[in-house]
Every structure is written in structure tokens, then in C-alpha cells.
Amino acid sequence: MNILTAEQFANEMKDPSFTMNNEQALDHTVLEIIKHVRKDGDDALIRYTEKFDRAKLNSLTVSEDEFKEARELVDPAFLPALKQAKENIESFHNAQKEQSWFMNKEPGIMLGQKVTPLDKVGVYIPGGKAAYPSSVLMDVIPAKIAGVKKIVITTPPQPNGKVNPYVLVAAEEVGVHTIYKVGGAQAIAALAYGTETIEKVAKIVGPGNAYVARAKKWVYGDVAIDMIAGPSEICVVADETAPPNYVAADLLSQAEHDESASAICIATSNTLAEQIKLEIEKQTATLERKEIIEQSINQHGKIIVASDLTEAFTIVNEIAPEHLQLMIKNASDNVQFIENAGAIFLGNYSPEPLGDYFAGPNHTLPTNGTAKFASPLGVYDFIKKSSIISYSKDAIQDAADQIITIANVEGLTAHANSIRIRKDEPNA
Amino acid sequence: MNILTAEQFANEMKDPSFTMNNEQALDHTVLEIIKHVRKDGDDALIRYTEKFDRAKLNSLTVSEDEFKEARELVDPAFLPALKQAKENIESFHNAQKEQSWFMNKEPGIMLGQKVTPLDKVGVYIPGGKAAYPSSVLMDVIPAKIAGVKKIVITTPPQPNGKVNPYVLVAAEEVGVHTIYKVGGAQAIAALAYGTETIEKVAKIVGPGNAYVARAKKWVYGDVAIDMIAGPSEICVVADETAPPNYVAADLLSQAEHDESASAICIATSNTLAEQIKLEIEKQTATLERKEIIEQSINQHGKIIVASDLTEAFTIVNEIAPEHLQLMIKNASDNVQFIENAGAIFLGNYSPEPLGDYFAGPNHTLPTNGTAKFASPLGVYDFIKKSSIISYSKDAIQDAADQIITIANVEGLTAHANSIRIRKDEPNA
Secondary structure, eight states, X not given: XXXXXXXXXXXXXXXXXXXXXXXXXXXXXXXXXXXXXXXXXHHHHHHHHHHHXXXXXXXXXXXXXXXXXXXXXXXXXXXXXXXXXXXXXXXHHHTTOXXXXXXXXXXXXXXXXXXXXXXXXXXXXXXXXXOOHHHHHHHHHHHHHHTOSEEEEEOOOOTTSOOOHHHHHHHHHTTOOOEEOOOHHHHHHHHHHOOSXXXXXXXXXXXXXXXXXXXXXXXXXXXXXSOOOOSOEEEEEEOTTSOHHHHHHHHHHHHTSOTTOEEEEEESSHHHHHHHHHHHHHHHTTOTTHHHHHHHHHHXXXXXEOSSHHHHHHHHHXXXXXXXXXXXXXXXXXXXXXXXXXXXXXXXXXXXXXXXXXXXXXXXXXXXXXXXXXXXXXXXXXXXXXXXEEEOHHHHHHHHHHHHHHHHHTTOHHHHHHHHHHHHSTTO | OEEEEHHHHHHHHHSGGGTOOOGGGGHHHHHHHHHHHHHHTHHHHHHHHHHHHOOOOSOSBOOHHHHHHHHHHSOTTHHHHHHHHHXXXXXXXXTTOOOOEEEOOSTTEEEEEEEEEOSEEXXXXXXXXXXXXXXXXXXXXXXXXXXXXXXXXXXXXXXXXXXXXXXXXXHHHTTOOOEEOOOHHHHHHHHHHOOSSSOOOSEEEOOOOHHHHHHHHHHBTTBEESOOOOSOEEEEEEOTTSOHHHHHHHHHHHHTSOTTOEEEEEESSHHHHHHHHHHHHHHXXXXXXXXXXXXXXXXXXXXEEOSSHHHHHHHHHHHOOSEEEEESTTGGGGGGGOOSOSEEEESTTOOHHHHHHTSSSOSOOOOTTGGGTOOOOOGXXXXXXXXXXXXXXXXXXXXXXXXXXXXXXXXXXXXXXHHHHHHHSTTO
């Protein structure tokens, strides 16, 4: 773990390689997959699943029997924990519901905004060795609360053709019964354009590897997507009130995600930085995923020593981290200074894994500096709005001359004609 | 103008060429431009502006003198109309403001969502022969209401190096004083990555031609964009209460935008369809932009005869039009059946140009079927949210076992460690 000054870090941020997008190398493969799925439909999906997941499928769909089997395979302690997490996530996301509204500015004029849920949503859940039941909750619950009628999940099968039982149990718990055994760019293509088995959706959400992310960029526009997610990140701002062992544990929890995950600490003193560094070394040795953690910490981990909190917050806003922990005195009083962060965790007892699984706010968060313009996944991602405009005959006649003036300025005389005809031929 | 049955139209929709994305041919040029702007900065902008806009620039920025000059060049009737439009747009968009909020579910637990305006926004305004002061209002006002501190405009200059005076006056009226004389993909690249003169922004909004749209797709992810806009569309649902001359005028107002604009009418009887068709022919002959209109109507215009309103609404929801006019009895009672449309205009006196310029709702709307998942531009496009999570020591200890269970199921044991350390070493 490198310790650097704020100035050294600022110089590092200036290096364009810090944010350079190197994913164009994937394009050849990803575009080839999308093309074949659009052309061959299910056949292409079955072929790619055999090639990439080493699973020979007879059916792309998880069966009722497989759902039943999954219930018997999971740890008995899992279901109560899952149910509590679900309740917490529902409670938070219920507060995000939006209403249609209208206003009557003047007699004869009604304006408004109609809120309509998306019709069909596809949720991508990563597979492979790991299980992600928490992503099932985080992606499905806000869609359900928004009122989306049709929600399907795609996830890559294991080589035996089965889907992870924890994913199945979580899906059943949130009321999703349609799960397709497809992963990678091929799953994104199927959701975007449809095949014989998989219906085209309006929006694709959920995390995934680099192929999935790149495929989402390509289908974007033909279908909506949640975001293009990069590696996970944490930034912990720590002052002298932060226990170094807590700070270290939280940094390491992000580092274990994968080698490209980034864990950054901004400490207000050099002494604290050294203590945290020592704790990181001590705890790493005891952790199961030590190899991944060491690579992540060596490549992307850093402790920046800031002269004060003002400097620390400037650095935070420049990084725009996915997860931000404020382990400082009066953390909540300082939230006002944070402009860019996906989620903000306050105090010494709000570690980031609390948000990953349990507290209620969504764990799908903007990465790679995109918190400068993007938000956590929410109910607002599963609705869209339509404007409503209603003018009476009197109202349009009153406004006619001004509208015609602007239309003529823009050279759009047929626009002017559409207004003028209502003035000149009012009783048509 | 072709008249077809609902069945004939359904078959046409099945033809994949209807939605096929043909813009990949632009990629070579657009990526070349982006690469050069990233490499050469202002020099590239000046070079491309000379090449594409035939303007030799000494400065990329509109000067104070040019703003002053513009005030003297505009039609005196324009300013009052602009001011009224501005007031209407502000009034509507003020209703879209969102607040930060928090909840205390239980003692020791605080969750919330912080709303923060974007820091810097770039607005693209098309240039060429036409002027688009209305786009200045529609793109800048919601950003201002959201609280965006830095808003800049880029627009291609005329060959004499000047920017259209109506654009300048509108910009000044909404408080934007930084206008760059750059258009096309080069403007999008400059806003996305920055040059010596143009600062990198968090989000790019505004309409543009095919190069602009494609460049926006490419920079998406490095920067936020509003949408990838396609040609303009109108869909008018007309029953026997709709005056055929009004319907025709409104269809033609969309057709004049450009040859690829689409004007579709869904009529509830064949007689009405014939009357509208006749009116279209009659009015087209009298319109200034007759040539564009004829091409648009011949290539993309159609009148679909539906057997009843239920069938008409099914077709509307399938098309998901940018603009929808309901020129039917009890229009407002039928809004409930519309799921997919950018803006919905009710009755015989709410023609689409009213929304383009004046009524208040935004005229930047989802095109090309994207109203199935996208919304009009709004204040919500210029803010982003951060989740807030705060647990007390007691609260995290109560939840610890359940969080650890889920973390272990996902195989993320360092996550479990970050929770466990707060349980086992509570007084660290």
C-alpha cells in the first residue's frame, strides 16, 4: 500500500492513462457475438453457452424442478437473512416512487407529466464460481416497486447446466420465475433484440464482466441500460477518530472483489496512514482471498495524506468514488461538502458491506468517476415520463402570435401554419 | 400519403429494416475526429471548423461585441415572445425539482438520498442555415433550475465566423455567456474530453445531426449524454371530431423538419383518412418548405385506418412516438391508455408546435421508439443522487450475523470480516 501526499496524487490524476478507456480491444469479439445472436437466435445462445460456459443445454429456461431443488440446497440461515435484506431494500426504495402530476396555470391550460413503468426489464446476474443473490434483490426490487410487469433474469449456467441455487432462491423470493441460462455478451444481445425463447426488453440492468459491459455499450440506444459498470471502488476518509483496524478491514473488503478493484484511503495524518498500512498488512495475511487482495492493493490501493478535511473532500469530489466512507468526527455534518459519490457511509459503524447486502439503498452504483453525473440504481430507472399539454381554443388563440413569431424565426413556416390555421379558421 | 389498414401496418413493423441502425458507416469519420480533438485540442477544432463550416476563426469564443450586435439584428417581436416562452418553460420545469430526503427507520439507523446538481454541462445547438433559439431555452432552463453552476453552449458558426443572432439573444436571456463556435463531432469531443479553451463537462445535451448523434454514442460513458436523437416524429390519433385541415397542418409541421421526419396519422374511419389525405395535398402546395415536406410524406408519411380507439392505442404504444396528438372526443380521459409517447397533446387546440416553442414542457423528447424507456429532458437530467447510510454501533451489531451470512454465501469473506471486526472488537 503506497502512502502519498495530496500533491503526488493530483499529479497521478493528471496522467491520462488514469481514465483511458482500453476496452476497444473487446469490440471485435463482442460485435461478432451480437451479430450471431441477432441472426441465429436461440441456436447462437446454445452454441455460445457450450463454448464459454462449457454447458450443453436442452432448454434455455430454468425449470420448476430446478427452483424446488434450489430451496433444498441453500444454507438454512440464508433465507431469514435474505428476507430481512429484502424488507430493508423495499422500505428504502418505496420512498423513491414518483407520481404523475398536472398543473392548471391558467383557465384553459393544463400541463403535466405522466409516469409510466417500463413494460419489460431484463436483469443480468453474473455467474461463474460466485453467487450473487444480493444483485437479484437490488436489481429486481426497484423494478417491481416501479410497477414493471415483466421481469426476467439471465445468468450463465455452471458446466453441469445448473444455475446457482442462491440466485434461484433469491429470484423466487422477489417474484421472478423466468430465468434464462445465458451469460456474457450473448445474453445482452438476446435481451436487446430478442430470440425465439427470450423476448426483447425495454431495459437491461445488472453487473457483469468486461464483455457484458462492452455489449451493453453497443446495444445502448436500441434498448436502455442502467450503466456501464467498471471495477468496484472504495474511498475512506479517516481522521484521528477512525479505528485503523476498521479502516483496513473496509479497504480490504473492496480489494477482494477482483484484481482491478481500487481501495483508496485519505488520512488526515501521516501517523494514521502508517497505522492503517500496518493493519492492512496484518489483516491481509488472515484473509481467504489474499492473492486477489494483494494484487488489487499493490496495483490500485493507496493512502493519501491530506493536510485537512477540506483538502480531503476536494480529492473525494475529484475521484467521485463509487463508495465513500466518512470515518471522521461529525460525519453527517460534512455530507454537505460531498458533491460526487455513489453512496456515502457515515461514521465508524457503517462499513461498505452493510450497503452491499442489507441496509436498503441500492448497491448498483456509478463507478470510475461517473458519480460526477450518474446516480445509484433506483425506482426512477424503471419508469419513464410523458409530458401532457392541453390548451383550449381561447388559450391557443391568445398565444398564437407569439408562437408564430418564434416559428418564423426558426424558418419553420409549416409550424407557423399549424398555429395560424387555428386562429384563422377557429370553427373548422 | 399512403393509407393502410392496421394489419398492413403491423406487417410493416415486423420488417426489421424498420428499426435497423444504419449509422455504423459514420463511425470511421466520427472516431477520426474524436481522436484528433483529443490529441490536438483547439488546433483540431479550428481546422475542422474551417473544413466543415468554411469559417476561419481567430477565437473559438463568442465575444461581448458579438452579443451586443446580435441584440440589434433580431426582429423586435422576437424578444417578448422569447420572454413569455421562457416564463412558461420555467414554470413547468420548476415542478420537476427534487429534494434530498432521509428516513429514520429505527433508532440508530439513518438512510437517505442526497440530490446534487451536475457541476458542468455543455449544450449543443445546431447551426447551419437554421436558427434554434428554442433549443437554447429548452436545454438551458432545466439545467439552471437544477442548480448547474457552469453551462456552456457550442454551435457551428456561419462561414463569416458569426453565430446566429437569435441563438445569442436566447443564450443571453437565459444567462449563458460562454458560447463556443464549434459544431459537429468535434464539438462533442471537445466537451467530452476538454481542450485548451473548452473545459470538459459532466454531461452533453442538445440536438444535432447524424455526426453529432454518433459522436454522442461514442463518448457516452466517459461523459453523460441526454439521448441519441433521431429524426422527428408525430403521430396523430383522429376520430370524427378532428378537423381534417388541423390534422393535416400538424402532420405537415413535422414533415418540414427534414426528409427523414415521419408523420403518421391513425384515423378511425376510411372517410376521415381520405379527407386528411386531400387536405395534406392541398396545404402542401402552399407551404414554403414544400420539397422537404413532399419527400418526408412520400417516404415516411402514412395514414393508418384503425377499427376503433383500442386498436389505435395499441398501434401508438407499439410506435412509441416522440409527439402524440389525441384529436378525439374526451382526449384527457384516454391518456390512461397511452403507455409510450414522449409528449401527449390533447384535443383539437393543442398542436405540436405549441409544445416546440411555448407551452412549457420540454421539446427534447425521445425519438425512434425510445419513448418505451426514455423521458423528455427535464430537471432530473441535471442532478444526480448519492445514497446515505448511517448505522450506530448497536444497529450494526444487531444486523451483523445476517450480513455475514449473505457475505459468506457470496464467497466474499473480507466483506464478512469488515462486519465481524465491529462485532468482535466493538471498542476499537
